[in-house]
Amino acid sequence: MVNVRWTGTAGLEFTHEGLVILIDPYHSRLGKFDVFFKPLRPRIDAISRYLEELPGKLATIIVGHTHFDHALDIPVFAKRFDGPVIGSSSLQTLMDIYGMSGRVTVCKGSERVELPSGAVVTMTPSIHGLVAFGRVPYPGEINPSGRLPLKAGEYRHGTAFIPKLEMGGKTFMHLGSANFIQSELEGHRCDILFMCVPGWKKITGYTTRLLQIVKPKIIVPFHYDDFSAPTSLKKQAPTLPLQDMAGFLKEISHSAPDAEIVKAHTFESLSF
Numbered sequence: 237m238v239n240v241r242w243t244g245t246a247g248l249e250f251t252h253e254g255l256v257i258l259i260d261p262y263h264s265r266l267g268k269f270d271v272f273f274k275p276l277r278p279r280i281d282a283i284s285r286y287l288e289e290l291p292g293k294l295a296t297i298i299v300g301h302t303h304f305d306h307a308l309d310i311p312v313f314a315k316r317f318d319g320p321v322i323g324s325s326s327l328q329t330l331m332d333i334y335g336m337s338g339r340v341t342v343c344k345g346s347e348r349v350e351l352p353s354g355a356v357v358t359m360t361p362s363i364h365g366l367v368a369f370g371r372v373p374y375p376g377e378i379n380p381s382g383r384l385p386l387k388a389g390e391y392r393h394g395t396a397f398i399p400k401l402e403m404g405g406k407t408f409m410h411l412g413s414a415n416f417i418q419s420e421l422e423g424h425r426c427d428i429l430f431m432c433v434p435g436w437k438k439i440t441g442y443t444t445r446l447l448q449i450v451k452p453k454i455i456v457p458f459h460y461d462d463f464s465a466p467t468s469l470k471k472q473a474p475t476l477p478l479q480d481m482a483g484f485l486k487e488i489s490h491s492a493p494d495a496e497i498v499k500a501h502t503f504e505s506l507s508f
Contacts, residue, residue: 238404238508239291240428242456242500244473245305245463246412248430252404255295255353259399259410260306261286261313265473268464275385276304278312287316295353298399299323300412301364302330302378304391305463314339322349322357326394329378333386345395345420355403360424362396365414365435400424406508409450412459415439416446427453428508433460434476436484443484447492454496455488456506457481467502 241249246260263286264279287294294317299307307327311334314321321327321340328340341349345361364372376392398416401408409426414435429452436442447455460475467473475481489497500506 238406238408240408240506240508241503242430242458243286244461244467244502246300246410246432246459248408248410248458249291250355250401250403250408251291252353252355254292256290256292257296257298257351257353257355257401257403258294258313259298259401260300260412261297262305262307262309262463264309265463265466266308271304271388271464275387276308276391277385278309280312283309283312283316287313295319296351296355296357297321298357298359298401298410299327300362300399300410301396302326302391302394303364303374304386304388306412307391311336319352320349322359322399324395324397326378326392329380329394330391332380333378333382333384343395343397345397353403355401357402358400358424360398360400361420362398362411362413362417363415364393364396365432366438367414367435370438400426404508408508409452411446414442416442418445418449421446421449424450425452426450428456429454430456430458431488433457433479433481433484436487437480443487444491447488447495452492452495454498454508455492456498456500457484457488458500461502472502 239251245262248259250257263282343359407426414432461473465473
């Protein structure tokens with residue numbers, strides 16, 4: 237059995253036989269004023285509190301892309317454990333800026349990486365969704381000459397991936413942005429799909445084409461929380477506005493009528 241918790245934003249925590257794998261952990265949850273007007277500094281206190289509550293030994297961190305709400309906290313996490321960090325060359329650039337060269341297992345796309353926990357992740361190439369006035373926010377690569385602390389716009393998304401994690405006899409797919417490359421995703425299937433909600437209407441056929449390809453048995457909508465608001469193990473963050481969650485649920489139910497839809501809440505433990 238694999239226990240999975242959505243930890244806010246695109247963060248997922250997978251626990252199996254005492255080992256933990258994280259995808260896109262972001263616990264700083266900086267406020268809107270900080271994001272728009274200040275250089276970004278990870279909240280060490282928030283990350284430390286989360287690690288104190290971790291339900292097992294941290295084995296691996298996987299990063300889907302390097303926007304700040306996916307990658308800001310990664311260097312802090314990387315200093316707290318010695319396992320692999322899986323991601324793009326843009327993530328390695330970020331780690332270089334933090335003085336941690338060589339810390340990332342760099343993927344370009346379609347690599348199948350065996351993990352210390354006995355799990356396997358396939359880093360399927362993808363593209364970012366259209367969420368800011370019909371555009372991809374902060375495209376391109378993190379600049380290696382950047383100086384800390386970086387501003388939000390300096391956290392360029394780099395190569396985007398859809399991590400497919402095989403763990404505990406189940407296959408999980410993490411779609412951390414509402415878009416994908418159909419030719420890259422063909423042939424990939426999953427048992428449980430964590431599916432990004434914001435921007436779902438902006439990509440033609442996002443729900444229908446995606447679900448016809450990966451054919452999930454269970455669909456879990458996520459990344460719909462307002463990640464500029466605090467959350468905790470006991471408090472839910474408010475949701476982002478203007479997402480039309482009811483329309484999204486109706487659309488995925490129509491596109492995958494045989495799949496079970498699970499509406500997760502932050503830090504709610506799900507067992508698969």
